[in-house]
Amino acid sequence: DAKTTQPNSMESNEEEPVHLPCNHSTISGTDYIHWYRQLPSQGPEYVIHGLTSNVNNRMASLAIAEDRKSSTLILHRATLRDAAVYYCSSRNSGGSNYKLTFGKGTLLTVNP
Amino acid sequence: DTGVSQDPRHKITKRGQNVTFRCDPISEHNRLYWYRQTLGQGPEFLTYFQNEAQLEKSRLLSDRFSAERPKGSFSTLEIQRTEQGDSAMYLCASSGNRGGNEKLFFGSGTQLSVL
Numbered sequence: 291d292a293k294t295t296q297p298n299s300m301e302s303n304e305e306e307p308v309h310l311p312c313n314h315s316t317i318s319g320t321d322y323i324h325w326y327r328q329l330p331s332q333g334p335e336y337v338i339h340g341l342t343s344n345v346n347n348r349m350a351s352l353a354i355a356e357d358r359k360s361s362t363l364i365l366h367r368a369t370l371r372d373a374a375v376y377y378c379s380s381r382n383s384g385g386s387n388y389k390l391t392f393g394k395g396t397l398l399t400v401n402p
Numbered sequence: 403d404t405g406v407s408q409d410p411r412h413k414i415t416k417r418g419q420n421v422t423f424r425c426d427p428i429s430e431h432n433r434l435y436w437y438r439q440t441l442g443q444g445p446e447f448l449t450y451f452q453n454e455a456q457l458e459k460s461r462l463l464s465d466r467f468s469a470e471r472p473k474g475s476f477s478t479l480e481i482q483r484t485e486q487g488d489s490a491m492y493l494c495a496s497s498g499n500r501g502g503n504e505k506l507f508f509g510s511g512t513q514l515s516v517l
Binding site for chain 1: 443445
């Protein structure tokens with residue numbers, strides 16, 4: 291299973307962009323990169339995912355390095371509601387289970 | 403679509419007792435996953451079902467743990483002879499059938515405390 295490495299914590303100010311990095315140097319060619327976030331006492335919530343190309347949705351953007359060994363989740367304008375633990379994960383699609391493998395995540399603090 | 407439901411939300415038990423948790427996935431999802439999460443850690447994979455078949459079990463799933471998904475609908479996770487080390491959040495997730503290119507939907511989890 292591919293291992294992911296993220297900074298333990300990051301801080302941002304409200305309405306500023308946030309770039310959350312992730313290293314996944316052992317990812318295989320068919321594994322998707324998924325990002326989820328988790329608030330206290332809740333299950334993880336899907337944010338975005340991609341394979342090779344950069345991806346955008348209403349929540350965030352995902353920039354994937356050309357060699358796929360790293361990616362960056364971009365929150366364009368952080369709000370207080372974006373304060374959460376953000377997990378970068380790989381989703382195995384080469385086998386038969388498609389499970390998500392999570393790292394320890396990055397705790398994002400958003401200052402008003 | 404009511405999302406993934408887990409019951410109970412919280413469970414406090416004494417060491418040595420058996421506990422059972424239930425997960426109701428999103429109705430059209432054929433894939434169901436159980437994860438365990440301890441404080442400060444990311445979720446750890448426990449087991450996976452495709453329909454009613456349990457296709458993978460993690461090494462974390464000792465013989466005191468058993469999971470079922472009869473008829474490919476809801477799932478149960480039972481822990482026998484609980485130990486204090488079993489205290490954790492147990493998360494259930496489900497997804498559809500498009501492989502890695504599909505997101506997982508998680509429930510709110512069952513928080514287990516073993517005294």
